[in-house]
Amino acid sequence: MPELEFTPVIGIEIHIRLKTKTKIFCSCSTNTDVPPNTHVCPVCMGLPGSLPRLNYEVVQQGMLAGMALNCEVQPKSLFFRKSYFYPDLPKGHQISQCDLPIVAGGFIEVHDENGNLKKIRVNHLHLEEDVGSLHHSASDGRLEGAAISYVDYNRSGMPLAEIVSEPDVSSAKEAVEYVTTLRRRVIYSGASDVELEKGMMRFDANVSMKCSDGRWGRKVEVKNMNSFHALEKAIEYEIKRQKKIMLQGGEILQETRHWNDAKGVTTASRVKEFYRKFIVEPDLPPLIISQEWIDKTKAMFPEMPDVRARRYVNEFKLTPEAADMLTDNKALADYFEACVKAGAEPVRASHWVRTEVLRILNEKALKIDSFNITPDSLANLIKRIDAGKISTTQAKEVFDAMTNNNLSLDEAIKSCGITEGGIVGDALSSIIQKVIAENPDVLAEIKSGKDTKGKKLKFLQGLVMKETKGQAKPQEVAEALTKALN
Amino acid sequence: MQLYELNLHEMIEGLKAKKFSADELLTSCQNRIDSLEKNLNALITRLDDKKISNPSGILAGVPTILKDNICTRDIKTTAASKILGEWKPPYDATVWKLLRDAGSVLIGKANLDEFAMGSSCTKSAYGATKNPHDISRVPGGSSGGSAAAVAAGYVPFSLGSDTGGSIRQPASLCGVYGFKPTYGMVSRYGLISYGSSLDQIGPFARTVRDLQIVMSVLAHHDEMDSSSFREKNYDFSYDESKLNLKGKKIALVKEFQSFNLEPSIANAMDKIKKILEDEGAEIIEVSLPVVSKYSLACYYALAMSEAHTNLERYDGVRYGYTVQDASGLKEMFERVRSYGFGPEVKYRIIAGTCLTEPSRCDEYYVAATKVRTLVAQEFARAFTQTDFILQPAASSKAPKINELDQIDELKSYEADLYTLPVNLAGLPGLSFFTGYDDDNLPVGLQLIGARWSDPEILNAGIVIENHTGSPKIANGGLN
């Protein structure tokens, strides 16, 4: 009997917080760094009589995020009310575009197990409101066993995009690549910062198994993953669990399971599946997006990181690794391109950005936006190396001085005591004269002809080099020294 | 003559001419309430006498009453439900802001059927309101308190809300004018929702001219309400040159003509038809087959589907009635909602939940949204043939309170057939006074117009009023 093979069939739902100043349906700030229940108003608290008002920027960001997923903007979309009772949901329903979304029909490319590119289809992205946050008073802070919960509605009404994939994902590895690539592209589009540590990206996965004997397992919804790692582990766990049951001839129950990050397992949810039904949100007429607006958004849509990396390889002759590294962060890639635009040679600029700039950013825990060396200054520094005015070693010293002491390029060069173009001619002669004068015994020895191996001459040469702080060319020093001694 | 008996435009003129002061007017109205409120129970909340200092604006110093589903900051707002408890909204409804900015003085919050669900004003957690023309009868509803208050002379005008006839029907039963504006004409911000896509705020008054004054204050674009009109401007000023119906077409609905009307209503129809013809208007017939046959089912399907989601927020966590000793969240929600909502509201919540369940949603809820499209299209076609539609505002005179129990729930819904299609299509409708029947009860009828024809309907209403005369103030059970 041939061994049974199992193919995981995985769909992923992602929630991303969109980048706006105010909430989706009211003018409260989206800044969460405030005491509980202070950024609230009648609308996001669901008070009787209040009405939602859609934020322009949420629509704009939704379009950009959708374009980052290769989706088409829909000219007409609609909001619905998704009902369930929960204390973090102040109206008892969530306003969501679930049925008629703003963008639909895209894809994200990932590598399959053979390293070939594979499209994960994106069914749609829709706009919706976030719910409040719950704090549990159980000793371990978790839901289960908590006797009392506390609700903070600051998060209620934050703008979210829910991204729903088709069940095209076949492994935990593909899932991680899908969400990583997706995240990078969305950040690039400017629609969201997707800061994982701030909970701006949350995952649910629908996992089922297809067996080579023709059996299909039922779909299990796995919730509560807040990091790439958790997503990967949860899917791996769920695949293993379902496979085991099916191998034993058991049935997979259609259920919702929660990922327990601490224990590394999924557990069946004790909460009865939320009862969900939709009606049209009668307080929000259809969202109509004009072709003009779509065109305008396309014009402002930035080059995506993978496209950009390919261009760096072709146009700037960077290695694929260097191109990937630079384009991972849009601001860093923008910085690099600004350097190139200011005249720096691309390969050298790429090297400087990836090594020196990143080193400083790491050391000082800075973001590129707040880095104090402008792309123009870095380009000028690189240009001076290329023109032979300063050495690479000197340049690094100058670079450190610029960033540490907040100096301009010329100030830094001066503070490092560097003479551009090196020490030559009269300057070199006077240093040589000084060294000779300070070392009469060595001079005498050379003059006596005992220095047959030229050791003493090398010694003097070393002293001169030291005196010039390495700013003279050894060849020139040797020649000038020999000349001075004769 | 007492000051409270003056109509709104007479009060405004009198105050302007300093014939009396705003304080004298206020006192007169308060005294009227003092003497009648125990008979009528029109108000849920009365507001203290306040000396009026330097009123300004078009309604300067004029007292008013709002239906108690309109939010007023720091003033208890109940929607006539136990579930809202002692809730004091932290904000004002836009309509109240507009009236207050125009100088009006709030002296009470009016009784209603709980969450505006009903047409009798008896289904209130605060007791039934009585009809000021006969206190053994209902005032109609759901805006029964607002209608009774104006009919009894508490105030010259009040605000109600109309989801399926809740302004027009009580106006008719109480013998006052009631106007349901085009959906979107008046901001709903701060109106506690029942059926959001049907709800509209509008005024009651004792003359049509007074309705014009109130509408001129209320009809403004409000950015807080996404369904509020934009771009256009509407002129509600009183202009004699516009009071002319010559050549206008006024239609009767063909399908309603086979209905057996109560004699008083049939007589009123004949009387008004004659007045209109005398004014040079042409009476025609329009056919509304879908409207007449399906709008009742369509209306209740939509109203209940929307209502049950609008009422999901009442869980006892953030405001209103609550319990402190629930052992779990589900228990808390169940106890709060089971105690807080009255029977009619529970019916509608459960019906709405039932219709929108995934297994029934397409068959009932989605189908109803499609029927609504047909209803709106049918009305739009009709208004290419006619300027206005004339029909009753209620199917009978005001029922006796003690006879209500005998009316079957769904039968009482049928009574709304004359009013609720107007809400499905978002049309404006004026309920106007025609005279008194043999029992000395007022009889009202309704004039319906195309969307945004609000000023024209009110002008037509004045023409009719010039023939019928304005209603008298009801005695409110005083002998």
Next chain:
Amino acid sequence: MKLTKEEVNDIALESRLVLTEKELEGTVKFINNFLTMLDSFKELDLKDVEPFSFAETLECPLRADEIHPFENTQGIINQSAHVEDNLFKVPRIMEAQ
């Protein structure tokens, strides 16, 4: 009979309403009559009719992304009997079924 007592009771519980026996009986009758009334929709050909119509064929207005803090947040908080340290306190969410 379209819906049984049990089904209606389940729907009521989904709406977080616990009905007395008398209320339940009335509701069952009401709901079943009501659904019968709605069956009249089947007489209409709705296949090509636009669903989700609005009273006015408006398009959704869009608000500028500008912060306008609500000035009376305390007025919101003060209305709850469950506030502790500016948080809303609710009983345990998971309960024994």
